[in-house]
Amino acid sequence: MQRTLVIFKPDCVQRRLVGQILQRFEAKGLRIAALKMIxxxxxxGEQHYAEHKERPFFPGLIRFITGGPVVVAVIAGxxxxxxxxxxxxxxSGIEAAPGTIRGDFSVSKQNNLIHGSDSPESAAREIALWFQPEEILDYDLAGQDWVAES
Known part of the structure; x- marks a missing residue:
């Protein structure tokens, strides 16, 4: 069972798309291990995006991520x-394929609704930034055997 961090960015919250997008992850067979709005x-923001600190778009990125509430989740599966x-x-939502979250709901590169960790190592680092260990739950889902083989 692998974990990843998902951030429903301020544009996602403001557009009231969090539930619709979260439902896609659940319908796929993934589970919510942690969830909070902050x-x-x-x-x-600077810690999360530290690898972009020297890039010219960094100040705008920080203004964006701090510009409104976000919903943060640990998704497992x-x-x-x-x-x-x-x-x-x-x-970029313009380049994203139809059927993807960004392809269906975004026409922007920055206001692209959602962040997801890009590797298991990044996921571990990012999850530790946003959640305390006791906030992350492991549990069995009824019918899980019908979603993915053991």
Whole structure:
């Protein structure tokens, strides 16, 4: 069972798409291991996007992620990182394929609704930034055997 971090960004919250997008992950067979709504501090935003610190778009990225509340989730399931990334689609909503989250709901590169960890290593780092270990739950889902083989 793999875990990944998903951030429903401020544009997603403001457009009231969180439930619809979260439902896609559940329908796929993934499970919610943690979920909360927060207002991102500048410090947390800078820690999360630290690899972009020297890039010219960094200040705008921080303004965006701190510009309104976000919903943050830990999503778990087989190959969760790759599955979530595939469901999200390309970074630019204009380039993202129809049927993906960004392809269906976004026409922007920055206001692209959602963040998902890009590797298991990034997921571990990011999850530790946003959640305390006791906030993340492991549990069995009724009927899980019908979703994925053991």
């Amino acid at each position: 207002q991102v501090s500048k410090e947390l 087989p190959e969760a990182v790759a599955v979530v990334r595939g469901m999200m689609g390309k970074t």
